[in-house]
Amino acid sequence: MQTLQKEYTSTTDKLRAELKKIFDLFPNLRELLSIERMCRLVGFSDDLTQRILSGGKVGFKGSLYSAEYKRKFSTEHSTAQIEPEPNKPGKLRLAIDGADIIEWFRMKYKEFQKSIGIDWTDRNVGRGRKM
Numbered sequence: 065m066q067t068l069q070k071e072y073t074s075t076t077d078k079l080r081a082e083l084k085k086i087f088d089l090f091p092n093l094r095e096l097l098s099i100e101r102m103c104r105l106v107g108f109s110d111d112l113t114q115r116i117l118s119g120g121k122v123g124f125k126g127s128l129y130s131a132e133y134k135r136k137f138s139t140e141h142s143t144a145q146i147e148p149e150p151n152k153p154g155k156l157r158l159a160i161d162g163a164d165i166i167e168w169f170r171m172k173y174k175e176f177q178k179s180i181g182i183d184w185t186d187r188n189v190g191r192g193r194k195m
Contacts, residue, residue, distance in 0.1 A: 095156045099146060102158055102165065105131065108144070116158070121145040128160075130169040137172035 087093055096117055103113040106128040115122045122144050127136040142161050149155035160168040177183075 091154070092156055096146075099156065099158045105129070106165070107136070112144075116144050116146060119146060128169075130173070132166075133169060133173050135176075137169060137176070139172075 100113060100117060103116060107126075108116065108124075108128070112122060112124060124142060124144060125140050127138045129136045144158065144160050146156050147159045149157045158165045163171065
């Protein structure tokens with residue numbers, strides 16, 4: 065039993081060392097893995113995800129799921145790509161139509177609300193402290 069435990073510990077130590085070496089050689093790999101996970105969660109196909117991760121601008125149409133808004137948002141023509149995070153040198157983000165994916169979902173949600181008659185620009189009109 066102890067031999068099996070030592071073998072397991074030795075193997076995991078070797079794998080950890082290999083992973084550390086890989087992450088050191090490819091500093092953006094953690095971010096790319098995070099973006100891959102996000103692509104899967106929002107509903108990109110494996111093929112589309114692979115094309116996005118290869119670094120190109122990828123056109124698509126269909127629906128993407130937002131966990132924040134708990135709904136899908138449709139698009140007839142959009143582009144997805146990985147781009148540098150504007151205010152964080154060395155960091156990457158997933159962008160849809162040039163906007164961070166979170167901002168893209170926010171814009172789509174506002175469009176949806178407007179389509180059902182909710183206009184947030186009118187919300188603050190007439191508000192203030194009443195004495």
